[in-house]
Amino acid sequence: MIAPPAVWWRPLGRYERSWLTIALVWCLFLTAMMPLWFFLGRQNVPATSYRVAPAHYQKLVTDFAQKYQVGTENDLPIVAPPPGDVYLLAKAWQWYPVLKLKKGETYRLHLSSVDFQHGFSLQPINLNLMALPGYDYVIRLTPTSSGEFSLICNEYCFIGHHLMTGKLVVTD
Amino acid sequence: MATAVTAVPWLRTEEQDKTVFRTCPATGLKVDVAAERLIIANAVAAVVFLLIGGVYALLMSLTRWQAVHLLPANWFYRSLTAHGFDMLVAWIVFFEVAGLYFGGAIMLNARLVQPRLAWLAFALMLTGALMVNVIVLMGEADVAFTAYVPLKAHPTFYLGYILFAVGALLAVGLFFATWVVARAERRYTGSVPLVVYGLLTAGVLAVYTVISGAIAFIPAFFWSLGWMETYDAGFYRNLFWGFGHPAQQVNLAAMVSVWYLLAAITTGAKPLNEKFSRLAFVLYLLFINLGSVHHLLVDPGLSFAYKVTNTSYGMYLAVLGSLIHAFSIPAAFEVALRRQGYSRGLFEWLRKAPWREPGFAALALSLILFGWMGGVTGVTIGTEQLNLAVHNTLRVPGHFHATVVSGTTLAFMGLTYYVIPLIFRRELKLKSWATLQPYVFGGGMALVSIGMIASGILGAPRRHWDVTFAQAPFQVALPGTIHLTLAIFGIGALIAIVGGAMYLTVVLASVFLGKRQEASQLQLVVVPAPMVAGNGHAGEADAENHDSGPYAPRGTFIIVLVFLAFFATYYLANWWLLGRLWGVG
Numbered sequence A: 001m002i003a004p005p006a007v008w009w010r011p012l013g014r015y016e017r018s019w020l021t022i023a024l025v026w027c028l029f030l031t032a033m034m035p036l037w038f039f040l041g042r043q044n045v046p047a048t049s050y051r052v053a054p055a056h057y058q059k060l061v062t063d064f065a066q067k068y069q070v071g072t073e074n075d076l077p078i079v080a081p082p083p084g085d086v087y088l089l090a091k092a093w094q095w096y097p098v099l100k101l102k103k104g105e106t107y108r109l110h111l112s113s114v115d116f117q118h119g120f121s122l123q124p125i126n127l128n129l130m131a132l133p134g135y136d137y138v139i140r141l142t143p144t145s146s147g148e149f150s151l152i153c154n155e156y157c158f159i160g161h162h163l164m165t166g167k168l169v170v171t172d
Numbered sequence B: 001m002a003t004a005v006t007a008v009p010w011l012r013t014e015e016q017d018k019t020v021f022r023t024c025p026a027t028g029l030k031v032d033v034a035a036e037r038l039i040i041a042n043a044v045a046a047v048v049f050l051l052i053g054g055v056y057a058l059l060m061s062l063t064r065w066q067a068v069h070l071l072p073a074n075w076f077y078r079s080l081t082a083h084g085f086d087m088l089v090a091w092i093v094f095f096e097v098a099g100l101y102f103g104g105a106i107m108l109n110a111r112l113v114q115p116r117l118a119w120l121a122f123a124l125m126l127t128g129a130l131m132v133n134v135i136v137l138m139g140e141a142d143v144a145f146t147a148y149v150p151l152k153a154h155p156t157f158y159l160g161y162i163l164f165a166v167g168a169l170l171a172v173g174l175f176f177a178t179w180v181v182a183r184a185e186r187r188y189t190g191s192v193p194l195v196v197y198g199l200l201t202a203g204v205l206a207v208y209t210v211i212s213g214a215i216a217f218i219p220a221f222f223w224s225l226g227w228m229e230t231y232d233a234g235f236y237r238n239l240f241w242g243f244g245h246p247a248q249q250v251n252l253a254a255m256v257s258v259w260y261l262l263a264a265i266t267t268g269a270k271p272l273n274e275k276f277s278r279l280a281f282v283l284y285l286l287f288i289n290l291g292s293v294h295h296l297l298v299d300p301g302l303s304f305a306y307k308v309t310n311t312s313y314g315m316y317l318a319v320l321g322s323l324i325h326a327f328s329i330p331a332a333f334e335v336a337l338r339r340q341g342y343s344r345g346l347f348e349w350l351r352k353a354p355w356r357e358p359g360f361a362a363l364a365l366s367l368i369l370f371g372w373m374g375g376v377t378g379v380t381i382g383t384e385q386l387n388l389a390v391h392n393t394l395r396v397p398g399h400f401h402a403t404v405v406s407g408t409t410l411a412f413m414g415l416t417y418y419v420i421p422l423i424f425r426r427e428l429k430l431k432s433w434a435t436l437q438p439y440v441f442g443g444g445m446a447l448v449s450i451g452m453i454a455s456g457i458l459g460a461p462r463r464h465w466d467v468t469f470a471q472a473p474f475q476v477a478l479p480g481t482i483h484l485t486l487a488i489f490g491i492g493a494l495i496a497i498v499g500g501a502m503y504l505t506v507v508l509a510s511v512f513l514g515k516r517q518e519a520s521q522l523q524l525v526v527v528p529a530p531m532v533a534g535n536g537h538a539g540e541a542d543a544e545n546h547d548s549g550p551y552a553p554r555g556t557f558i559i560v561l562v563f564l565a566f567f568a569t570y571y572l573a574n575w576w577l578l579g580r581l582w583g584v585g
């Protein structure tokens, strides 16, 4: 069944050569886009992270929330920090605390989990990042629109996964 | 030369060989009867797991279709776990093992070495697959297919995966041994056929895949038994996807091999240029397994350079491999059809193609859906920055249902119809159903992928029981359009499941009720017209080029250019969407 010809390494035909050239150029363009956007784009994947023990991270977040708390919603503190380091904690099945940020300011948002793997998913912006236990992921975040935004979890984190929602507020 | 052969103890001369062969009247191939039984066993196991996985697919899609919302949460997540394993691992790998024995022994006129070990491999895989299914049904492993540490399942779950992997590795080893022995015993002459070359590529990728799987799951097994205190989540993700993604690349290489085979069976096509097609397989071999980082693009702990190098397979050279096949497969059957006399204009061959032949319909739809939907979305969401707007949304399963289901599964289904007369030696029943089935299944799956991708663009998360968040503390308002897109997904799933049921009905009816007979020809419905001039097997015809004249693949060239324009539009539109996001870095 379709045995190869005796000489199978003969030169490519015209159509094969043309398509190979076009395809290769397209592949090089695809390759170039990522470094180009890295230097020129405003949306890049954060690349800063630190090791952190979950218990230590829990303490960092609690201290941070107490320091800048301005209210309470659904038993969670509403926290309005100044630009700079901001902490968010993922655990089954909750995002802690409710953050209140200012439009146009840049924050260093720390993201980690104290139990399972969780998926940080900011809606309806549709910005998605992983929250892993043991890793403090540092995200330089600049809100460019204001209003109330939702946090959902989009990494399966056991049977209450769909209950894991949170809130993030951006004021003008 | 016979003396040289007998000098090596594990080789057999024709006189020494006790293997029982029969000669297939349709192909003239010598068929090792022991290999044939193993092919049947593995194919049957594959189809049974496809049936089980299909039941879960029905239940889950009727749950995600918000208007129906069938299952309770725990059973949804349980079904998710079992569906992932039964489809992505059990169905596909059993079918691939059957394919490897077919390619390694039968296509090379060779004997399968050590059939007993092959039965051991089968037993290990079956035991492993049953262990996983039972423990999931018992509710002791609600950890999803990926079992992300520190979600913990019962040790049986990990052990099931490990046994399955050991069995699969043994089967791949036997395939390689069969090839080496066939070569040494001179069972075939010259180079191996392209299909076998593709299967060898799949085999090499499979070894890497299974080893990475073992490195991920063996510590997880120890950890679940309490022998290991902790297991780092990021480390596990790297190892798991070293298994999970390359497993899909094994499917890719196997599927492309099946494409070449189906093109040959249904249109008499043969590769225009073996070098071109083989180069594409070599590119897979060298680069494609880097793609496992696709799942880790927005993870902490990895650098930009690491992510970009891996996600682009070096420099998209594995994508180049796929682009080569995207041209060379349709070009092969274009030339074959033109040589049958359909050479007017650019597209007469396409209109006159054997659309009623199940294998051709499966090939064409698999090629279109895999390339236009699976491939384009895959490269796009695997772009490092673009992944910010995609990761873990329904766009991801939207992509891989286009590749693994509309692509691989549909191609494998198409091939099954030919395996029944050739290997099971039964008449294919319900041929008109077989003709219709690829269209029903492919059409339904296209809607599934479109519905999922659109829902994901609107923000819907994957692996999620309730996107209305009815019981959650904070209300989440995803755009209302999501109910429409999820309904498209649900309706598409119902159609695809009808297509799946048609497939199972044809297969079961043929195997149990079909007349026992030897196949007299390869095709089932449409027999290709005799070729005008050449395109015969090895010989002068090959030296012909197809640069001009009535047989040149001009139509395919236009099609691939249109494809590239579509690809570029979709890709660039995604960058434009990314540019509207908040500043992040």
Ligand SMILES: [Cu+2]
Pocket: A091, A092, A093, A117, A118, A119, A153, A154, A155, A156, A157, A161, A164
């Ligand atoms: Cu979660």
